[in-house]
Amino acid sequence: MCTLARLTKPGFFMLSRRQIQFITSLQQKKFRKEHQCFIAEGSKLLEELLQSRLVFDFVYATKEWIHKNHALLEDNKTEALAISEKELNRISTLKTANQALAVLQIPSPTFDPGIAANQPMLMLDNISDPGNLGTILRTADWFGIHHVVCSPDTVDLYNPKTVQATMGSIGRMHVYYLDLKDTLAGLEPDVPVYGSMLQGKPITDIEPSKNGIIIIGNEAHGISGNILPYITHPVLIPAHISGGAGTQRPESLNAAVAAAILCWEFKRKLLL
């Protein structure tokens, strides 16, 4: 998928202008969509992803990094090109480039409506902050929730900031961009649908469930009106009840924080 690097001196490659253009173009969603590729950066992140099911096209890294990760690269049958730190800086999305950057293929997972009948899964309605999306995936992964349906207007999973914030979880998560209403309408009967909303019932009062969908709404506008009728359990993370007149509290929780507490409540109730 990528053009080959030019060899300049033994063991050292120099990127062509076309390659640099190609790699940096992947910072934009439209080129990621066109090429079905994305970039991931950082020594630790790439070490994690090399052990995942994701498919690598190329790795560009310092000689030292390639030497250190020789076995991992070989197991993964991934070609790595040694480039200088200066060259890495030219293709990096970070202020200071890390030791390695990779171009990976975007997978196309197929959603099975039966998943939610057997396990809890997340549904994200127009999450707009790339860091929030990445953090939500990392947290869900921690709690063993591996399937996430995103509305088409949710920020792109392959945005470099999202990839970074997942801290490697992107390689273990199954993320589907689907129409939420259609997805909810196509669920098996009796699958509980939990929606995080300020008018909900305290999560402490909710019975534990081994399956179902947990919906997290947009950071500013909450859950979209057209999917509200599908919510069987509106839930609320209770805020502190303050005494005294004029005392205020935040209007809401950060979306990644709300998702984290809901995932934890599911896991906690099933652990106990």
Next chain:
Amino acid sequence: MCTLARLTKPGFFMLSRRQIQFITSLQQKKFRKEHQCFIAEGSKLLEELLQSRLVFDFVYATKEWIHKNHALLEDNKTEALAISEKELNRISTLKTANQALAVLQIPSPTFDPGIAANQPMLMLDNISDPGNLGTILRTADWFGIHHVVCSPDTVDLYNPKTVQATMGSIGRMHVYYLDLKDTLAGLEPDVPVYGSMLQGKPITDIEPSKNGIIIIGNEAHGISGNILPYITHPVLIPAHISGGAGTQRPESLNAAVAAAILCWEFKRKLLL
């Protein structure tokens, strides 16, 4: 504290070069420290802060915004200067300036070691991401935890990104930058100290407590070695236990997510 704006035409002000320099300098910690001022931006944020105990020096806003918030500004005895959107863009930290920007005074709260004897409070050890710090304060505020001790190397509370991420909670929180070891050594006897760490005991097994300190460590390095001896309850947010060989999971949770789940566990156990 700020120099006065120049009047150019009736009801409209133009910022002097010196003013623009002063305001934009507050994006940097050293100038915030020198002038003991910080900036806050955004219509909603300023509306919240005008109802808080924070002291405003000046508000720069569009005519419309000033008109709409006339009563709030008056109650707060805060002077507001109507400037054009173009002028706002010159002093904004955002890509597109919001309708209002304010310069506020940095408060100097005095820490009372007795606080932790009566209520839960947070201690942040070298939190480095400004967004994480802001999100932690917003979450703590939601759960009614209003006192937070930060290590001197924790990112600055008045970093514009942190101010933004608190979503107004900055006006309700009491944040102290103190040496953590000294603070822990100066606590009243028998105050429980909870530390979030991978070697901890599952939080589900921890007895609820109406007081104590919850320590959250650095995003990459966890809690510093020199304060570990003060931890009476090392706690862990249990991860999913996966079956099958070779299955991985994230190394850790995001610091703001860990803080949120711990705050919730405290509140949940006391609510039940």
